[in-house]
Amino acid sequence: MTQATRIKITDVSKIYQTETKTVEAVKNFSESVKDGEFVCVVGASGCGKTTLLWCLSGLHPATSGTVHIDGELLTKPLPDRIGMVFQDSNLLPWRTLIENIELPFQIKKKPVNRELVDELLEVAGLKGFENSYPGELSGGMKQRGSIVRALAQDPEVLLMDEPFGALDAFTREEMNLFLLKIWERTRKTIVFVTHSISEAIFLADRVWVMSPRPGRLSRIVDVEFARPRHIDLQFEPKFIEILKSIREDVEGSKSGKGN
Amino acid sequence: MATDNLADKIPDFNSSGGKQGGNGPVDVSAIAGIRRAKGIKEIASVLALAIVVVTLLEFILIWSNTEAYVFPKPTSIIQSLFTDFSTLYWKPLTQTVQTFFMGLIIGATIGLALAVLVTLKPGLDIFISPYIIILVTTPMVALIPFLMLKFGFGMTPRVIAISLATGPMVMINSATGFRRTNAELIALGKSYGATEFQLFRKIRFPFALPMIIVGFMVGSIFGLLTAVGAEMVGGGMGLGNRLIYFSSLVQMSQFGAVLVIVATFGVGIYSFFTFINRKYASWDV
Numbered sequence A: 001m002t003q004a005t006r007i008k009i010t011d012v013s014k015i016y017q018t019e020t021k022t023v024e025a026v027k028n029f030s031e032s033v034k035d036g037e038f039v040c041v042v043g044a045s046g047c048g049k050t051t052l053l054w055c056l057s058g059l060h061p062a063t064s065g066t067v068h069i070d071g072e073l074l075t076k077p078l079p080d081r082i083g084m085v086f087q088d089s090n091l092l093p094w095r096t097l098i099e100n101i102e103l104p105f106q107i108k109k110k111p112v113n114r115e116l117v118d119e120l121l122e123v124a125g126l127k128g129f130e131n132s133y134p135g136e137l138s139g140g141m142k143q144r145g146s147i148v149r150a151l152a153q154d155p156e157v158l159l160m161d162e163p164f165g166a167l168d169a170f171t172r173e174e175m176n177l178f179l180l181k182i183w184e185r186t187r188k189t190i191v192f193v194t195h196s197i198s199e200a201i202f203l204a205d206r207v208w209v210m211s212p213r214p215g216r217l218s219r220i221v222d223v224e225f226a227r228p229r230h231i232d233l234q235f236e237p238k239f240i241e242i243l244k245s246i247r248e249d250v251e252g253s254k255s256g257k258g259n
Numbered sequence B: 001m002a003t004d005n006l007a008d009k010i011p012d013f014n015s016s017g018g019k020q021g022g023n024g025p026v027d028v029s030a031i032a033g034i035r036r037a038k039g040i041k042e043i044a045s046v047l048a049l050a051i052v053v054v055t056l057l058e059f060i061l062i063w064s065n066t067e068a069y070v071f072p073k074p075t076s077i078i079q080s081l082f083t084d085f086s087t088l089y090w091k092p093l094t095q096t097v098q099t100f101f102m103g104l105i106i107g108a109t110i111g112l113a114l115a116v117l118v119t120l121k122p123g124l125d126i127f128i129s130p131y132i133i134i135l136v137t138t139p140m141v142a143l144i145p146f147l148m149l150k151f152g153f154g155m156t157p158r159v160i161a162i163s164l165a166t167g168p169m170v171m172i173n174s175a176t177g178f179r180r181t182n183a184e185l186i187a188l189g190k191s192y193g194a195t196e197f198q199l200f201r202k203i204r205f206p207f208a209l210p211m212i213i214v215g216f217m218v219g220s221i222f223g224l225l226t227a228v229g230a231e232m233v234g235g236g237m238g239l240g241n242r243l244i245y246f247s248s249l250v251q252m253s254q255f256g257a258v259l260v261i262v263a264t265f266g267v268g269i270y271s272f273f274t275f276i277n278r279k280y281a282s283w284d285v
Ligand SMILES: Nc1ncnc2c1ncn2[C@@H]1O[C@H](COP(=O)(O)OP(=O)(O)OP(=O)(O)O)[C@@H](O)[C@H]1O
Pocket: A016, A017, A018, A023, A024, A025, A043, A044, A045, A046, A047, A048, A049, A050, A051, A052, A195, B007, B008, B009
């Protein structure tokens, strides 16, 4: 399978300038993501994962370097091509689930794609909860809702920032399986940020390991387990081996530079 | 550039005001949060207690032989309310209500507009805020003599004073609400290509609504205070003027009746906004 390059990141740096200090959140980051690829980004807290993702989304500009989506220079959000899923489910609490899913359609002044929304709700196990307010849904349901909201726009690229970070371990596994199910069906290009190395290995085709201060891409790990993957994969020796080696990297970079 | 750095300018009205947490510069969430009596039984018991309190007061006044000019009996106040309402109280009530609402509408409109302005142009904040703080902290009744020199004895000086009392409250609370809108929610809107206007309409405004309602509630209460105060200082009309009038004649039952009307108006304002809050902002707990 030869795949086209979806996202091309060239020498991206992002520097935050605050009153008191200057933070090099991302430095000289270059990589690309192929069409339909599932990439996970891991790294210690504060190493620049969110910053990188926001650069990829067009939500904020890189200080230097460029991002190309399908060969086109990214300068602003591309609502029809890039979907963003945030750490908090970010459902508007004054809108019901279905109204939340309809929000992007209203912003774009487009008719709601009922067929797709229905199908996604079905897969997400949210049928029957359309008229519930976010306050009445569990954490996992809210996250699924926010993924449905993003997917209902049928974007080519899905950027996810620790979408399952706030969930308990069991719900998280469930959500991982749900996400893989959706991905295997739609083959979106996904860049998924996570704290959890095992989540990254379980989901990804490739894992980008970042080291902090300044945030750099320190290592790329190819994960070649067959798909569809079973949840017990995480107990296999090969899985644990990869887990250990990435973990050493992340830990090492933390203690090495953080003195 | 259209995509300026969102995270860089997560605005915070509080940090400039020096107070952290709570519900912004004017924290009245406590007033808005009193639990509502539920069910007929509870409402009945609350009413029963009120009747007991009033009756007790009546009997204490009778037993202690308190003269009416020292403290009017509840029954005489109630009687006056019923018999004199159309002759003594209706006209001043309409005058007060009219000036109050005109002041509120003008003040709240300007206040909301300014709140939107400082949200869209955060740089303006430091220029506008000092005046808002001065207006919030200075009792606007104090302006009445001065305003009357300029605008005479009509409604104008009062309406201006009431606007000046309500507007800043609405503004300060609304601005805090707009600015406190979760940066990720704004980012979410932007990621779907929302315009600044859409962000306001679909995200900032609903998000800020509970705070805006609180601003209206506090603003209205300040406004009523100013309205009645202005009538007491400025003479001429309204319930405040009647308070001065009846007390100078030592007609304490009538005085009490006016007081009851003012209090009812105040409680009415409170209940109205509490109701609005429950109806339109119940998601915010
Ligand atoms: N708006 C900002 N202004 C100044 N510095 C910032 C800003 N946003 C992030 N930073 C800094 O940039 C660095 C990277 O932050 P970022 O949020 O990208 O990290 P992260 O890897 O997503 O962390 P986490 O895993 O905790 O979410 C951190 O040191 C952070 O303090």
